[in-house]
Amino acid sequence: MTAPDFPLRTAVLASGGGSNLQAIIDYLDGLGPARAAQVVLIASDRAESGALTKARAQHIEGAVIGAPADGAALVTLLESHRIGLVVLAGYLKFVPHEVTRRWAGRIINIHPSLLPKFGGAGMYGRRVHQAVIAAGETESGATVHHVNEEFDRGEIIARERVRVEQGDSPDSLAARVLAAEHTLYPRTVQELAVKLSNTSHSA
Numbered sequence: 636m637t638a639p640d641f642p643l644r645t646a647v648l649a650s651g652g653g654s655n656l657q658a659i660i661d662y663l664d665g666l667g668p669a670r671a672a673q674v675v676l677i678a679s680d681r682a683e684s685g686a687l688t689k690a691r692a693q694h695i696e697g698a699v700i701g702a703p704a705d706g707a708a709l710v711t712l713l714e715s716h717r718i719g720l721v722v723l724a725g726y727l728k729f730v731p732h733e734v735t736r737r738w739a740g741r742i743i744n745i746h747p748s749l750l751p752k753f754g755g756a757g758m759y760g761r762r763v764h765q766a767v768i769a770a771g772e773t774e775s776g777a778t779v780h781h782v783n784e785e786f787d788r789g790e791i792i793a794r795e796r797v798r799v800e801q802g803d804s805p806d807s808l809a810a811r812v813l814a815a816e817h818t819l820y821p822r823t824v825q826e827l828a829v830k831l832s833n834t835s836h837s838a
Contacts, residue, residue: 643719643828646676648700648726653677653686654813655724655745655820660693662821671828676716680728706731713738720828723782724820727759732784741831742782745820747812749794750778754787764805764812774798775808777816779823792827795819 642663647656656677663670677690678698690697698712710733713721723730723744735742746754747763753775758766767775776796781789795815799808 640717640719641832642670642673643832644675644717645672645720645722645824645828646678646713646716646718647674647686647722647724648678648730649686649724650680650684650727651686651725653684653689653724655816656686657689658817659722659724659821659824660689660695663825666825670825671832672720672824674722676713676718678712680726686724700728703728704731706733709734710737720824720831721782722820722824729786730782735782735784739783740781743779743792743823743827744782744787744789745816746778746780746787747775747809747816748778749774749776749796750780750787750791754778756786758787761805761809764808767799768803768805768808772799775812777812777819779820793819793823 647659649656660674663672674695676696676698677686678700679686680700680703682699687697700709702708709731719741721738721742748754748767753763753766774796776794778791779793780787780791783789797811797815
């Protein structure tokens with residue numbers, strides 16, 4: 636991979652409403668010239684996703700991933716935008732091996748539990764919080780990790796812990812974990828982009 640642009644050209648892949656996406660954009664915008672990453676592409680497997688609505692509203696290029704399992708097509712899309720960092724924000728499809736290998740160390744995800752607990756295929760959204768409560772856990776949280784060829788098994792980058800309160804429902808716990816995600820993920824994106832940029836410049 637050639638030396639990346641600065642700020643690092645970043646793609647966000649999302650399937651849903653894009654609340655983490657918005658948190659990342661707002662945080663990076665707030666840093667002004669100090670930001671180390673800039674979202675230049677928002678891609679979704681759902682043409683009607685809120686993430687693509689946000690892309691249009693903020694004049695960021697959006698794209699529909701028509702065949703999520705087609706790794707070559709996704710690589711072509713990302714390369715055509717000179718993407719240096721890939722951020723998954725509520726993206727529910729398996730990322731093909733061609734992508735995780737091509738952007739190894741440069742593709743990250745956030746998961747709504749303290750991995751390695753309550754991760755893996757099928758563990759997303761409300762299911763995670765239901766499982767946490769059913770297991771009698773006293774804390775949960777959010778985990779940012781590198782993405783590799785297994786669901787939620789990549790190296791952990793950062794965590795934010797959230798207490799499970801007595802009487803919590805999956806929805807009440809989810810709301811607090813999501814609030815933690817909205818502070819943890821943008822900060823981690825910035826910190827990783829700084830690290831990647833420094834590494835490439837010193838290489």
